[in-house]
Amino acid sequence: MTEAALTSDIAVGKGRSLWADAWRRLLSRKLVVASLIVIAVFVMVALGVYAGLIARDWSEPVGPRYQRPSLEHGFGTDFLGRSVWRKTLYGAKISLTVAFLASLISICIGLPLGAIAGYFKGWIDELIVWLFTTVNSIPYIILILAFAFVLQGKTLFGYPLRGISVVYLVIGLTSWVGLCRLIRGEVLKHRDRDYVMAARAYGCSRSRIILGHVIPNVAHLVIINFSLRFVSFIHAEVILSFLGLGVKGEPSWGVMIDDARQELYRGCWWQLAAATLAIGLLCLALNIVGDALRDALDPKLRQGLE
Amino acid sequence: MVSYIIRRLLYAIPTILGVLLITFILFNLIPGDPSYDIAGKSASAETIAEIRRELGFDKPRFLDTEALSQGRIAAAFDSQFFNHFRNTLTLNFPRSLTSHEPIWDEIKSRAPASLTLAAPMFIGLIATSIAIALVVAFARGSWVDTILVFICVVGMSIPMLSYILFGQHYLAYELGWFPILGYESGMQAFKYIALPCLLGIASGLGSYVRFYRTVMLDEMRSDYVRTAFAKGLSSPRVLFKHVLKNAMIPIITTLVLSIPFLFLGSLLLERFFSIPGMGSYFLDAFNSRDFPVINAMVFTTSLLYVLGQLVTDICYALVDPRISLR
Numbered sequence: 001m002t003e004a005a006l007t008s009d010i011a012v013g014k015g016r017s018l019w020a021d022a023w024r025r026l027l028s029r030k031l032v033v034a035s036l037i038v039i040a041v042f043v044m045v046a047l048g049v050y051a052g053l054i055a056r057d058w059s060e061p062v063g064p065r066y067q068r069p070s071l072e073h074g075f076g077t078d079f080l081g082r083s084v085w086r087k088t089l090y091g092a093k094i095s096l097t098v099a100f101l102a103s104l105i106s107i108c109i110g111l112p113l114g115a116i117a118g119y120f121k122g123w124i125d126e127l128i129v130w131l132f133t134t135v136n137s138i139p140y141i142i143l144i145l146a147f148a149f150v151l152q153g154k155t156l157f158g159y160p161l162r163g164i165s166v167v168y169l170v171i172g173l174t175s176w177v178g179l180c181r182l183i184r185g186e187v188l189k190h191r192d193r194d195y196v197m198a199a200r201a202y203g204c205s206r207s208r209i210i211l212g213h214v215i216p217n218v219a220h221l222v223i224i225n226f227s228l229r230f231v232s233f234i235h236a237e238v239i240l241s242f243l244g245l246g247v248k249g250e251p252s253w254g255v256m257i258d259d260a261r262q263e264l265y266r267g268c269w270w271q272l273a274a275a276t277l278a279i280g281l282l283c284l285a286l287n288i289v290g291d292a293l294r295d296a297l298d299p300k301l302r303q304g305l306e
Numbered sequence: 307m308v309s310y311i312i313r314r315l316l317y318a319i320p321t322i323l324g325v326l327l328i329t330f331i332l333f334n335l336i337p338g339d340p341s342y343d344i345a346g347k348s349a350s351a352e353t354i355a356e357i358r359r360e361l362g363f364d365k366p367r368f369l370d371t372e373a374l375s376q377g378r379i380a381a382a383f384d385s386q387f388f389n390h391f392r393n394t395l396t397l398n399f400p401r402s403l404t405s406h407e408p409i410w411d412e413i414k415s416r417a418p419a420s421l422t423l424a425a426p427m428f429i430g431l432i433a434t435s436i437a438i439a440l441v442v443a444f445a446r447g448s449w450v451d452t453i454l455v456f457i458c459v460v461g462m463s464i465p466m467l468s469y470i471l472f473g474q475h476y477l478a479y480e481l482g483w484f485p486i487l488g489y490e491s492g493m494q495a496f497k498y499i500a501l502p503c504l505l506g507i508a509s510g511l512g513s514y515v516r517f518y519r520t521v522m523l524d525e526m527r528s529d530y531v532r533t534a535f536a537k538g539l540s541s542p543r544v545l546f547k548h549v550l551k552n553a554m555i556p557i558i559t560t561l562v563l564s565i566p567f568l569f570l571g572s573l574l575l576e577r578f579f580s581i582p583g584m585g586s587y588f589l590d591a592f593n594s595r596d597f598p599v600i601n602a603m604v605f606t607t608s609l610l611y612v613l614g615q616l617v618t619d620i621c622y623a624l625v626d627p628r629i630s631l632r
Contacts, residue, residue, distance in 0.1 A: 130320055130321070130324060131324070133320075133321050133324070134320075134321050134324030134325055134327075134328060135328070137321050137324075137325060137608050137611050137612050137615070138325060138328065138604060138607070138608045138611070139607050139608070139611055141573060142588070142603065142604055142607050142608075143604070145588075145592065145600075146332055146600055146604050147332070149592055149595075149597075149600060150332045150333065231462075231463065235465050235466075238465050238467060239465075239466075239467065239574070242467055243589070243592065244593075245592070254467075257465075257467050257468065257471065260471065261471060264471060264475045265475075265479070269472075269475075272468065272471055272472070275468070276464060276465070276468040276472075279463070279464065279465050279468075280460065280463045280464045280465075280468075281463075282463075283462075283463035283464075284459060284460055284463040286463075287459045287462065287463055288459065291459075
């Protein structure tokens with residue numbers, strides 16, 4: 001019904017920007033609103049951990065070891081008697097930090113490279129296409145593990161790389177290919193459109209055309225791409241930390257799963273369950289919002305099926 | 307057709323050289339000389355010199371300018387850079403730092419176990435997800451569709467490690483339906499790979515079904531489907547006879563695009579179920595900082611992936627006569 005109401009709004013000709021329209025579409029679906037709330041809660045928990053308000057004393061034992069989940073112990077306790085609930089909350093900080101910074105790095109590489117390749121064409125384009133084809137031809141997990149292996153313990157501009165910084169750096173450096181390819185394809189279509197011609201005729205510099213005209217017109221692709229990519233970043237952090245190439249000394253969800261591996265044979269399933277639940281819930285919400293964003297921001301998909 | 311294949315082969319060359327460049331940067335330029343790491347803190351100068359010579363780190367990095375100025379062209383190219391390219395391209399990898407066995411022999415002896423796990427998992431995954439996707443496409447728009455898609459999204463949100471840990475613990479350890487871990491070659495292998503296969507399929511199903519559903523629904527929008535319905539064909543007939551056939555091209559693409567996923571799945575599954583395949587070799591190399599092995603694995607897997615893409619493109623050209631290179 002809401003769909004019909006929206007279309008009639010458009011038919012009446014009430015002007016609304018793409019973004020405002022997309023936002024309205026998102027809020028018109030209950031499941032999407034619920035997912036947005038879930039994501040907001042996770043972000044708030046992460047900020048709370050940063051501010052020292054939540055789970056500050058996660059490393060303190062709260063009771064005997066291996067306690068089952070109960071009213072007293074929340075999600076139970078781990079092999080050192082620490083609260084699984086606090087560790088789970090703390091993990092939100094690691095996961096979201098990794099996903100956010102990795103996205104930032106990846107956008108900083110993929111967006112300009114894609115835009116330059118698409119706009120200039122010629123040998124620059126061929127070079128960039130060669131670069132991403134090459135990176136893309138190394139299976140992702142192998143590439144990410146090899147990068148993590150090599151960068152571990154190195155210094156970058158005098159800043160030592162260990163723990164979480166390796167994780168987001170590695171994920172960011174290896175995952176820009178998809179975005180780069182997408183942006184390149186889109187910019188190739190845009191570069192001969194009338195508005196770009198007009199800007200060119202008006203005497204705009206090339207950097208101004210790319211930054212001020214073309215990129216704003218493809219920016220929604222970045223958002224769509226990354227709302228869905230976030231999930232794979234969170235999963236990658238889990239695997240890296242689990243394999244001991246990532247976060248150490250802090251309870252990330254991957255570290256929790258690693259701890260849980262030994263506990264499982266004592267019948268202690270709750271730490272694994274807590275980490276799985278946290279990852280599953282956050283990724284589910286991100287997946288739903290990502291899909292909804294794609295539907296809302298990509299007018300081509302709007303016609304619906306039948 | 308032959309000229310297409312040749313041209314497509316030529317396109318693969320820069321990519322493979324690019325992979326070699328990346329591995330050179332990763333394993334020679336960034337880490338520098340690993341001899342001290344390998345030899346340990348209290349090693350004598352002779353031991354370090356020995357390791358340096360064995361790994362070729364005593365050679366100049368790019369070009370032996372001294373030899374070049376003396377006019378010895380062949381000697382000038384005896385550098386880390388060119389040796390890396392030459393040795394890797396000819397699959398003439400150095401020996402492993404831990405087992406001291408030739409790496410290529412090790413890879414060859416481990417490939418069958420990896421394949422025994424990956425092939426049934428892959429075929430099972432593709433077949434199951436196409437079947438479910440057909441059901442979903444058949445029931446499009448109904449509550450069955452909505453619920454199945456939701457289950458898929460839940461399934462792809464849960465990390466693979468959780469599937470493996472829960473599955474191994476409850477299905478193998480508690481219920482005893484499967485062996486907990488281990489491997490034997492020959493027919494006995496099926497007993498051991500059954501659970502890893504099932505877990506691999508379960509964890510991949512969500513994203514595959516969703517992808518194939520999109521592919522099939524895209525096809526359902528096209529004109530020929532409308533025509534088929536208009537002339538009165540039944541829904542199953544349209545689905546099987548027309549849609550599935552036309553969806554084959556995107557399906558072939560996923561076959562190759564999912565090779566990286568297979569590596570991930572195999573890596574973790576081999577690790578957890580102690581299957582002596584390439585994945586566990588790769589992960590063991592990480593723990594012992596055995597960088598020649600990692601280098602060899604990166605190159606070999608990339609080579610396989612590039613070859614996979616090549617085969618796909620050739621399959622495309624066979625399936626669809628409209629496809630050709632510029």
